[in-house]
Amino acid sequence: MRADYRKRYRDLYERHWWWRAREAAILEVLHAWQPNHRWKRILDVGCGDGLFFSKLAQFGEVEGIEPAQGLVSDMGPYRSRIHIGSFDESFKARQPYSLILMLDVLEHLANPVGALRYALKLLEPEGRLIVTVPAFRLLWTNHDVLNNHFTRYTMRSFRKLAGQAGLEIEVQKYFFQWLFPLKLATRLAEKLFPHQPKPPRIPPRWFNGMLYGLSRLEYKALRPLPVPFGSSLMVVGHKQTS
Secondary structure, eight states, X not given: OOHHHHHHHHHHHHHOHHHHHHHHHHHHHHHHHOOTTOOSEEEEETOTTTTTHXXXXXXXXXXXXXXXXXXXXXXXXXXGGEEESOSSTTOOOSSOEEEEEEESOGGGOSOHHHHHHHHHHTEEEEEEEEEEEEBOGGGOOHHHHHTTOXXXXXXXXXXXXXXXXXXXXXXXXXXXXXXXXXXXXXXXXXHHSOOOOOOOOOOOHHHHHHHHHHHHHHHHHHTTSOOSOOSEEEEEEEEOOO
């Protein structure tokens, strides 16, 4: 992540409509899937400075791993629960996890199969893995360049990835459907008028709130429907049983 983007990331996560709407959607999924006894141990992969920890704490004991040391404050309230380093065999978990989150992580990795396979290795037999990724290579824009993405996924390409890693998919769902045509238009505009990628900014308060409300309304209205497109993909699954 570029230094200028890294400096803004906390503010973006806490205030920008996209991050707020994504978090709200994930919380709905967690409430729907949580077992009666809660999840015992939760791992947030790519957790940054633990920005999601306060909300995740209602579901179980939370810890995280973050490869970008610059995103983690030494004085942060969750510093003792955050491991700094790559998510691979070098990360040794004390015990298996009952829930692992990989929220917009896999698209940053040169070896997503290996990361997904290792996440499943760290899961309890009945544990769940929740993943979000950007959807459709057709929607590739400067934002993907800025974020050092390797790719974007479709349901079909993610199923292939899951099969290679040993993930049994229980639910796949596109969301942020309304963003699909806007990102297509953005891609076209960037082709016609090339420019250097810049970190996103938080819109004016009224507009930011309107976009958040639109995203939440769309998610609730379209959640039961098999809409075949969106700018993001959410997956819930567990490790395959032999």
